[in-house]
Amino acid sequence: MRVKTMNLDIKKECNNVMVIVPHQDDEILMSAGVIRVCEQNNVPYTVVMVTNGDYGCIDYSKGYARLKESLAGLETLGSNKESFEIMGYADTGMPERESFLTHLYNEKNEQKIYPSSCARETYGLEDKVEFHMKKYGKHGDYNRITFEKDLEMLLEEKKPDVIFTTSEYDMHGDHSGLYYFVCEVLDILNKKNGYEPKVFCGLIHSCAGDDNWPERDTAVFSCPQGLEENSNYKWEERMILELPEEMKKARGINNLKYQALLKHETALEPDAYEFLMAFIKDEEIFWKVR
Known part of the structure; x- marks a missing residue:
């Protein structure tokens, strides 16, 4: 099957884009190109940060x-804080047994609070409060019902016609958990008012392991080992967004995606540096799932 090239003709196909990710730097790794193309074409977009990345x-x-x-990285891409929404929830670890979003999604008691190591309720920044505070004038509890209602209200308010988010096949429990929540809320909104945006998923932590994928120092992505055996994704069916020239790998230190990623100093620890920088390529890849 011929590879589908994603031609993000924003003016023609998209009226309003949302990038919704669990952690700071995910928006750059997965979709800096999407954000930049929206910015260049004056297409409304929102980057939604679900957790505060405060693990440990x-x-x-x-x-x-x-x-x-995250705000500094987005500013590097030409964005501003008005295009950024903070949900303000917890980051409690990567494995599913520790993941905040996986715990919430699987929780039968929707009122049960899952505290992080520092908080039991949502928080944002002094000059950029979280979504729940903005809407209700108070912080929201770290439980299933509050998160689901916040996500439902956010999607209903912004009404994106295209959503980019993390995959159900991502090995990080927050990434897969977010996917399931997005789908659940979209099903609720579809029954409520017929709302049905297009949804594209990107992969960050693949089944091949972070030490093996993405391949280092390549300009394009290769198929993660085991992807087709462990998911419903077909490599030939991936959608490719070719990045603008200022984001191509050959631009080196002048690469705009590289410069945006450098703003994430907390994430760029020695044992993670090579993995994160492996996302500096000439393309971004997605699978259309809805």
Whole structure:
């Protein structure tokens, strides 16, 4: 089968785009090109940050730092804080047994609170409050019903016709958990008012392992080992977004995606640096799932 090339003709096909990701830097790794193309074409878009990336921190300092890093990275791409929404939820670990969003999704008691190491309710920045605070004038509990209602209200308010989010086949429990929540809320809204946007998923932590994928120092993505055996994704059916010239790998340190990723100083630890930089390529890839 011929590979489908995603031609993001924003003016023709999209009126309103949403990028919704679990953690700070996911928006750059998965979709910096999407954000840049929207910005260049004056297409309304929103980048939604679900958690505060505060895993293991006993106070708000890491969450504050990471949220500010996301704002700085988006500014590098030409964006501003008005295009950024903070949901303000917890980051409690990568494996499904630790993941905040997987715990919430599987929880039968929708009122049960899942605290992080520093909080039991949503928080944002002093000059950029989280969505729940903006709507209700108070912080929201870290439980299933509050998160689902916040996500439902956010999607209903923004009404994107195209959504980019993380995949159900991503090995990070927050990434797969977010996918399931997005689908659940879209089903609710479809029954409520017929709302049915297009949904594209990107892969960050593949079944091949972060040490093996993405391949380092290549200009395009290769198929992660085991992808087709462990998912419903077919490599030949991926959608390819070719990045603007200022984001091509050959631009080196002048590459705009690279410059945006550099703003995420907290994430760029020595053991993660090569993995994160492996997303600096000439393309971004997605699968259309809805």
